[in-house]
Every structure is written in C-alpha cells, then in structure tokens.
Amino acid sequence: MSTDIYAAYSGALAAWRNLEMVSGNIANANTTGFREQRMRFEDTLGAVQATQGGYKSTDGPLVTDNVDTHFAIRGDGFFALGDGTFTRDGTFRLDPDGRLTTKDGAPVLGEGGAITVERGERLTVGTDGTVTGSASGDIGKLRLVTLAGATPVGENRWTGAPGAGSVATVVQGALEGSNVDPMRCMVELVEASRAFEAQQKVMQSSDEARSRLNQMQG
C-alpha cells in the first residue's frame, strides 16, 4: 500500500483543523477576555498532526464602560471563581446579598473568600485588586492567579493549576476585549485553503501514478 496518499491526507486534515481553529478565533473577535488560539503542526512518522499551540497571551483592548463591577486584567493573570474555574472576563455584578459574582452567579474570590459589600455601598478597586467599600472601608483583595496549563472550557472560563505571584493589575469600570487579530486570522485562512489544495494535488497525482501503473500491468 502506498503511504504518500495517506501522508497527503494527514496534511489535508491538519489544514482543515487549522481552518476550524481560525473559525473559532474569528467568531470570538467580540468575546470579552477571549484569547486567540494557536496551533502547531507536528511531524509523526511521515504524517502531519495538528496539536495545541497555546494561546496568545497579549492583553486584549481595554473597553471602558464605567460599570463599577466590571474589571479588566492587564498582564498575565486570571480572576479566581468560587466554582473552581478562572476567567479574564470581568463582567461581574453584585447579587441581592451584596456578593460579587459573575453574570451567571459564581462568586468571585478574594484572598479570603467571596467579596461582599454592604447594602447601597459603592466599591472601589485599586490596580492591585484591593477592594474598598464607601461605607465599610477595606473589604479584601481580589485573588489574581497565574494559570499553568490553562485550558478554556467555554463561557469564558478556564481551568488549570493556579499559581500565586501574578503581577497583573486590575482596571475598574472597563472590560478586556478579545485579543484576536483579524488580520492574522485572514492570513491563516488563506494559508489553510492553499495547503488543503496542495495536499489534494498530491493525492491526485499519487492516484494518477498508480492508475498508470495498473495500465502497464494490464
């Protein structure tokens, strides 16, 4: 059995995976705190395989919206949530008990547990994550972690092994936009289409060569 046609197939599959990834990146060009996904091609025994290439770690644009409970992270760091996941999407709110939560109700953790403010109180968050209430003073400090092996799980959440020592800063009244670079996405899209086409040509010529071989035998 000839292997060239399968090598070309693996190449075409990798190009298709690349397209799927670009598709996901472009679709999330408006997603708060989204990080552009990268991919890596790996050579395994004459075939190509698409593997995880990590996530672009540069900060997305700062989008100011003046909401007191909206935060953006600048630098490498994630907010820690009560459900054990992490996020860079600082679209938070206060629940009826005054607890700072995500929009779907998961508490946002401070160094000493959930952050709770008094009724009617306005909160101010410093660049280091220190939370101060207009009535009760010092409330706590947002827990910012670095994340080893960060893996997205949807709904702007991430899982991974948290590490202390994040030097990221927090901006109140703003959100972090997606860090997807549309221009790069378009380049990758063109590249993927062409790579796919080239692999198809290889498959066709391999097919033709064998067809001729069969005629010679016949």
Add this chain to the structure above:
Amino acid sequence: MRALYTAASGMAANQVKIENIANNIANNGTTGFKKVRENFEDLVYQQLGSRSASGDAMQVGSGTRLAGLSRDFKAGDVLQSSSQTDMMLTGPGFFVVEAPSGETYYTRDGNFRTDLEGNLTTQLGYRVAPGVQVPAGGTLVVTADGSLSANVVGSDGSVTSVSLGSLEVATFQNPEALEANGGNLFRATDAAGEATRTTPGQDGAGQVQQYALEGSNVDVAEELISMITAQRGYELSSKVIQAADEMLQTAAGLRR
C-alpha cells in the same frame, strides 16, 4: 463541518451587535436613556485526537454566543429646560413613579408634567412618588435635596410658599440588572436587589436639579466605531464559511 457552524455563530453575534447599536443610536435623543453593551462568551471546546508525545491534544472551540447585555449608567448631558416640571438627578438613583395599575417603576427621565388635578406625573400619566399635588396657579420649586414647595400668588398679589413634602428617589445595589420596560421606565428585579427608597442627596443618591433634563448617554461616534467592527466581523466570519465551502469542494473533487 464544524468550521461552518462556528463561523455562523460569529455572524449571528455580529448581527446582535448591529441590532443593539441600532437601538442605541435610535435613542440618541431619548431623555434619560442609558446605552446598552453586549457581552459575548465562548462556547464549549472539543478535544480532537489524543495527546501527542510532545504536546496536548488540540482543542477546538465551537464559536460564540451572547452572554448578556449590560447597561452603562454613566450620566448623560445636562439639557437646560424652561419647564418647571422638568428635573434631573445629578448622580446615581432613579425617580420613582407609579402606574395606574399600582405597579412601581423607576426612571431617570424627569420630563414630568402636572395633570388636571395638579398631580405631578410622567408624560404617560404615571404619578411621581410619593404623590405631589401642585396647587392651581402655583409655581413648583424643587431644591437640590428634593424638597418640594409651590409659590402661590394670592388675590392681593402676595406670594406664599406652600410646602409639598419631599421627592422620593430609589437606589439599587445592582442597577445594571434592572429590567427595561420601554417608555424610559425600569422595573425592579431580584438580581437588581431591593430598591432603597430615600430622598435626593441621601444614601448615595444624586441631587435634583430643576429646569434641566438628563440627555441620552449614547456617544454616536463610539457607536459608529462599534458598527464598523461588527460589520467587519460579520464579513470575516462569512469569509471563513466561503473558505470552508471551497475546501469541501476541493475534497469532493478528489474522485474524478
């Protein structure tokens, strides 16, 4: 085929964005209007293949969806007015109004009027809390702390000031979660928390300014920029669909 659906979710998201921008721009002249921002989130990821010797298996996302809308309560511009029943709050808080059905609504739009009996109401006729009746021929005076009085001119030409109590305002723990009801009115929700009824200038609520209205806080330039990004985003996603389609066509062309 996943790439097609992923790109379609991107197109849908940009469509929602455009719809919301249209609403913001349309309300550019609406008194007390607060602009709305869309928040998007990513969808579940799927792991493709197995973990390779040198790295993790590839994760492919399945697109985006609207996670929610948030309202920006930044103050609008001050619009001067010559009407004595026009007023605005110069800080956080809401005017409290009561519908004829008895339901309570909250509004930033202080474009009030008096009805036939002299009751202070919204343009729709909803009464302003706690119920204010301006005597016939009286001139309404509202001070910064919400104290209401009316200057009534007597038959002998003398002016007497009649106290009409104090205006009531409400503040919320989480005003972003208030439900917009149309007609510049908001309704309280569980997520917004219970309304704190107070007087202007107290409990973090803003003060009142008479002879002024709060304009819309929509910034048209900003909306137009958002519109351009949404339009381009829509176009980019459509290009992905095109590319995926061409690749599938190429694959189908393999067997001649």
